[in-house]
Amino acid sequence: MEHIPILRMGDFLLITVQVDMHDRLALQLLEDLTARIVDFGTRGVLIDISALDVVDSFIGRMLGNIASISRILDAQTVVTGMRPAVAITLVELGLSLPGIRTALNVERGMEILRQQLHANRFVAEEALQEEGADVAND
Amino acid sequence: MPPTTELPSLLRKHESALLESWLAEQIRTGAGGVPISDSELRSQSREFIELLQQAITAGAIDDFDAPGFRDLRRFLEGITSVRAQVGLSPTDTATFVFSFKQVLFAQIRESVADPKVQIDEIWAATLLLDRLGLFVTEAHQKAREAVILRQQQEMLELSTPVVKLWDGVLALPIIGTLDSSRTQTIMESLLERIVETGSEIAIIDITGVPMVDTLTAQHLLKTITAARLMGAECIISGIRPQIAQTIVHLGVDLGDVVTKANLADAFKIALSRSGHTLVKRAVQK
Numbered sequence: 001m002e003h004i005p006i007l008r009m010g011d012f013l014l015i016t017v018q019v020d021m022h023d024r025l026a027l028q029l030l031e032d033l034t035a036r037i038v039d040f041g042t043r044g045v046l047i048d049i050s051a052l053d054v055v056d057s058f059i060g061r062m063l064g065n066i067a068s069i070s071r072i073l074d075a076q077t078v079v080t081g082m083r084p085a086v087a088i089t090l091v092e093l094g095l096s097l098p099g100i101r102t103a104l105n106v107e108r109g110m111e112i113l114r115q116q117l118h119a120n121r122f123v124a125e126e127a128l129q130e131e132g133a134d135v136a137n138d
Numbered sequence: 139m140p141p142t143t144e145l146p147s148l149l150r151k152h153e154s155a156l157l158e159s160w161l162a163e164q165i166r167t168g169a170g171g172v173p174i175s176d177s178e179l180r181s182q183s184r185e186f187i188e189l190l191q192q193a194i195t196a197g198a199i200d201d202f203d204a205p206g207f208r209d210l211r212r213f214l215e216g217i218t219s220v221r222a223q224v225g226l227s228p229t230d231t232a233t234f235v236f237s238f239k240q241v242l243f244a245q246i247r248e249s250v251a252d253p254k255v256q257i258d259e260i261w262a263a264t265l266l267l268d269r270l271g272l273f274v275t276e277a278h279q280k281a282r283e284a285v286i287l288r289q290q291q292e293m294l295e296l297s298t299p300v301v302k303l304w305d306g307v308l309a310l311p312i313i314g315t316l317d318s319s320r321t322q323t324i325m326e327s328l329l330e331r332i333v334e335t336g337s338e339i340a341i342i343d344i345t346g347v348p349m350v351d352t353l354t355a356q357h358l359l360k361t362i363t364a365a366r367l368m369g370a371e372c373i374i375s376g377i378r379p380q381i382a383q384t385i386v387h388l389g390v391d392l393g394d395v396v397t398k399a400n401l402a403d404a405f406k407i408a409l410s411r412s413g414h415t416l417v418k419r420a421v422q423k
Contacts, residue, residue: 079367079369080369081369082367082368082369083333083368084326084329084330084332084333084364084368086367087329087364087365087367087368088325088326088329088364090364090367091360091363091364091367092360096363096366096367097367100367102366102367102368102369103369104332104333104336104337104338104368104369104370105336105369108338108369109369
């Protein structure tokens with residue numbers, strides 16, 4: 001059984017699609033990815049599809065599903081490097097992938113994930129501090 | 139040695155009869171479906187017979203490049219280019235010439251008694267008219283090519299350049315009406331440039347778009363969505379008051395697309411989004 005490799009990079013998971021995504025491969029990726037997110041407690045997923053030059057509605061939907069499922073598991077998804085032809089095809093298919101964050105390349109994608117994580121942490125710390133202050137006041 | 143032929147005298151003698159039966163033939167065989175009026179067809183047919191007669195009287199019947207044929211060639215080129223421009227097929231145009239055969243052959247059969255001479259005459263007429271038919275087809279093709287060339291030129295003039303305003307900021311000034319095929323070209327060139335320059339912000343300036351209907355708005359939204367999928371953000375600028383009204387009246391939902399009244403504002407926000415600040419200094423005099 002073929003797999004698309006899922007690489008762990010610090011807090012994030014990195015997936016680079018280097019082969020033609022056929023349907024079963026996409027489903028397998030979804031399976032593997034959700035398992036990894038839970039295993040590692042990952043907060044961010046980056047999918048690079050710069051090598052992908054053919055998409056169909058199924059793959060488009062799969063990308064959307066990956067993002068939705070990841071969000072439920074508390075991980076942000078960024079899709080990077082989508083080719084113009086692929087973007088046009090997805091739009092023509094009516095798949096605008098509203099829940100997905102996108103970036104031009106992996107570098108920018110990583111930046112977005114880091115910012116996101118940082119912002120989340122900041123919010124979390126603030127909340128903790130407020131809680132602490134409340135406790136102190138009591 | 140060119141063959142001797144009765145064709146010139148035959149044409150001369152029966153000119154009006156030939157014209158009438160040819161016209162009847164053309165109308166019968168559906169040349170009437172052609173968007174050319176009967177009177178025009180009549181004058182064209184008459185001129186054709188006259189010029190053909192002149193040509194073959196003046197010189198050898200099989201020497202198509204002879205100066206005697208010059209007027210005929212020019213005439214055929216003229217009517218062919220008109221026909222090509224109104225969208226007739228080469229077949230329609232060539233049929234104009236070929237339909238003359240039947241009439242001419244009937245006349246030859248009637249006027250020439252000796253069967254041997256008859257065959258010779260018909261052969262000569264066939265050669266001549268085939269040559270003319272081929273010439274017409276060729277001229278038709280040339281006329282079509284001229285049309286295509288002109289259209290290509292127009293397309294080029296209408297094509298929209300994508301300009302780089304700053305590092306990471308592209309601008310796409312659209313001028314003229316946005317139709318499907320044009321949007322496709324614009325979309326493709328914008329997306330290509332986004333990849334090339336690695337720009338994260340693109341400003342679509344529609345100051346030069348005379349009107350926006352639902353279709354145009356949809357095209358714009360598609361372009362913006364495609365750019366977003368690639369990781370670039372679009373800002374629409376140059377929306378004129380009437381167009382803003384139209385967009386709202388049409389119920390078009392621009393969603394969360396950032397819109398600005400003019401390019402300057404859009405550029406300002408693009409700079410601030412990409413982390414630049416503008417500082418105005420006192421001018422040194």
